[in-house]
Amino acid sequence: MKIKLLTLILLISSSTVFSQTFSGKIVDVYQNPIQGANILNKNTDHHTHSNDLGKFILENCNVGDTLQVSFIGYESKLTVIKDLTKPASIILNYKIINLEEVLITPKINALNVFSDIDIQTNPVNSSQDILKKVPGLFIGQHAGGGKAEQIFLRGFDIDHGTDINITVDGMPVNMVSHAHGQGYSDLHFVIPETIEKIDFGKGPYYQDQGNFSTAGHVGFNTKEQLNNSLIKLELGQFNTQRYLGMFNLLNNKKHHSFLATEFIATDGYFDSSQNFNRINIFGKYTGTISNQDIIGVSLSHFTSKWDASGQIPQRAIDRGLITRFGAIDDTEGGFTSRSNALLNYKKIINSNSSIESKVYLNKYDFELYSNFTFFLEDPVNGDQIRQKEDRIIYGLSSVYNSSFSNEKLTGNWQLGLSLRNDQSKNNELSRTLNRTQTLEQIQLGDINETNLGLSLGTTLNIGKWTFNPSMRLDYFDFKYQNKLNPLYKIENENKAIISPKLNTLYNPTNKLQLYAKTGTGFHSNDTRVVVAREGEEILPKVYGFDLGYIWKPTQKMILNMAYWYLYSEQEFVYVGDAGIVEPSGKTARQGIDLSYRYQPYKFLFWNLDANYTYARSIDAPRDENYIPLAPDFTLTTGINIKLDSGFYSGINLRHLANRPANEDNSIIAKGYTVTDLNLGYKWKKMNIGIQIQNLFNTEWNETQFATESRLQNESESVEEIHFTPGTPFFINSSIQYNF
Known part of the structure; x- marks a missing residue:
């Protein structure tokens, strides 16, 4: 025995x-x-x-x-x-994606599984759809399709990118100290069909995310290779046309390269033609040089021109002066271009460690003509303004990643370094007439802004627990030369900020993750604000936490729910449209996020995202503490079908509730509910499709502002809602050939 x-x-x-x-x-x-x-x-x-x-x-x-x-x-x-x-x-x-096979792994950002599912079931097919793939994120366009979209997330009116960090293949999209607004993010240089994956996170909890990552961050990753070449033609109402070509140049086990080109033109649905056109060219090479070395190079160029009808006052429609699609000043519009060069190098040191480094160069031009107040400031010539700049961005980043494991503990640690320099020449705000005559220069100067970032963090897996403490250090140097000052002078300020973060996960099974995330983030202020206020409130902080779970209650559904809270310090914002500094004060936001995906049958997918937010200013009186344009409730939902026969279809709905347009809630920005439909058929190498925006021809306002303005024949100004009308019923057809 x-x-x-x-x-x-x-x-x-x-x-x-x-x-x-x-x-x-x-x-x-x-x-x-x-x-x-x-x-x-x-x-x-x-x-x-x-x-x-x-x-x-x-x-x-x-x-x-x-x-x-x-x-x-x-x-x-x-x-x-x-x-x-x-x-x-x-x-x-x-x-085709099968929810039964999706596992919830102990990743810090396991929420990416939702965007992975959405891309597989309902691929990105327009530049606006790119950002819509982030659960809870809403966008609005109000300048003829050429200007960057307005962004809403977690009770923030982010404008064009003030409180969200956006990258493409690790290359920054946000423009610091931009002529039109801090953090301006124009994604129109991205060809949507090249997107492979979307990495997103809400809140300031991620060590690799620095400036602007307060409400969240979004990282788009383009494809390394194409499965096949293709050409695509789209034709739609309002003289809309789009031509797309994606061509495999090299595709074997170790080397991949492709070229993508896009041309878009449309007159738009406004009474005055938008004369919009956009050209995109994108090329990418990825090569496995050895078992330890991967190199990638991408080059792209984008240019766009447009006219715009701008935001219009409701009273002009009520009086019969214009239609909903009319204009007070139809000489608005602009031009923009961006050229990018990106070099990426991955070094696999051994089975446990690697280094990934990037070097990038961006050349950017921007010119925008707007008129928000019509004849308020100048009853004779009108209030048209020009915002213009020429910019070069140099940058690099490098991340060292090392993993470790034994019987009781596994994990990794990361050390990151980044450097970015923005040189904006002749950053201008001027009063103009009919886009041809300069009446007065309000702002004109050169901006040189440098950001050095250092991050260190570790991820520890202990049994079913995962801990991710990290720390980030950012240093900024701001330089500004005011060219309207007769004396040459470089104004200079600098400051550093430390952002600690801690994420804790508990995965009792591969079907459930409980998480608690907390940390601080920040967004920098415009260089002109920084030097004007002599360094006061350069880098206002945001403090936040998330408590939530990701759960597969059955094999065919996955659910995420979270309660979150964000507190923002006092900050001063440069209002590019007026050339002034405007304090916004302390704010607090809290809310509930819900995301749900369900696949009852192999061919049928249902998605639902609902978000509630309570947002208020802290220092303002109780009845005057509303945050203008902060969304209280948003909802998106859709049903998508993919059959083995090749037929596919989807119907998607988005809802934005009424929200305050000013601090005392006396002016309301009306909510809307809009439904889109798409259907198509794939047969051998052909793909034929139809997309319908605003299926029920709903009358809705896409972007809205409480603005004080004066029409030409008015003796007194009026403050009321000014809006850009949303797309009416719009049908677009496409045909694609793969080879």
Whole structure:
């Protein structure tokens, strides 16, 4: 009996002692590496993820263990370990997404699974759809399609990017100290069909996110390769046309390159033609130079011109002076262009560590003509203004990532460094007449702004718990030369800020994650504000926390719910349209986020995102503490169908509730509910589709402001809602050929 017991103990001990690591590589059917695949040992519940080269190492494995390999958009695969000494090559087949195979892994930003699902079930097909893929984010256009969209998220009227950090392939989109507004983010240089993945996070909780990441951040990643080349033609109402070409130039196991081109033109649905056109060119190369080195290069150029009807006052419509699609000043409009060069280098040092570095250069031009108050300031010539700048951005970033593991603890730590320099020449605000004559220069100067960032953080997996403490340090140097000052002088201010963060996750199973996130963030003020106020409130902070969960109550549905709170310090904002500094005071926001995805059948998907926010100014009197244009409630929902026969369809609804347009809520920005429809058929190499915006021809206001203005024949000014009308019923057809 003693001998049998001793033998059993020895067998158990030897099993533990000889438990080893297992390595391999995850690839698709074309032998291309899959980054971020989840590898789960079903015998031990240990897991890991594949790296940039598709490679992985899994601890505590034994011969005979069963591994489950999964990644969204691919069929899950079970494989049995037969030999621990030889690396495995595991091939995943493409597949329409199946929620049954989605696992909730202990990632700090596991919410990305929702955008992954949405891209697979309802692909991005317009530049405006790009931002709409972020749950809870709303946008509005109010300048003929050429100006960056207005953004709303978590009770923030973010304007064009003041409180959200936006990147494309790690390259910043936000423009600091921009002629039209701080953080201005124009994504129109991105061709939507090139988007592969969207990384988003809400709140200031992520160490790799610096300036503007207060309400959240969005990172768009473009494709490394094309499965096939294609040409696409779109034709729609209002003389709308779009031509797209995406061409494989090189596609083998180690080297990929493609070229994408886009041209868009439309007259728009306004009474005055918008004369809009946009040209995009994008090229990208990715090469695996060796087993340890990956290099990527992308080049792009974008240019756009347009006329705009601007925001109109309700009283002008009520008096019959104009229609809803008319204009008080139809000489508004603008021009913008952006050229980008990005070099990306990934160095796999060993199985546990890597360095990823980026260097980028952006050349940017901007000229915008607007008229918000009509004849309030100048009863003779009108109040048209020009905002203009020429900018060059230089930048680099580098992140060192090292992982570690043993029987009780796994994790990684990251060290990041970034440097960015913006040089905005002849940053201008002028009064103009009919876009041809300059009446007065209000602001004119050169801006040179530098941001140095350093971040350090670690992720510790202890049993079913994950802890992610991190710290970020940012240093800013602001320089401004006022060219309207007869004496040459460079005004200069600088300051540093530290942003601590802590994320805690609990994953009792691969179907549930509970999380608590907290941290501080900030957004910088315009350089002109910084030097004008001699460094006061340069980098106002935001303090926040999230408490929530991600849960799969059944195999066919996934749910996220969170309660959040954000407190913003006093800040001073440069109002580019008026050339003035305007205090906004302390604010507090809190709310509930809900996201839900359901796949009752293989071909049917339902999505729902609902967001409630209570937003108030802290220092203002109780009846005057509303935050203008802060959304109280938003909702998006849709049903999408994908059949094996090739037929696909989707109907999507978005709702924005009424909201205060001024501090005492005496002026209301009306809410709206708009429904869009798309349907199409894929047959062999052809894809034919129809998209209908505003299916029920709802009369809605896309962007709204409480503005004081005066019409030409008015003796007194009036403050009321000024708005840009939303798209009426609009049908657009497309035909695509793949080759």
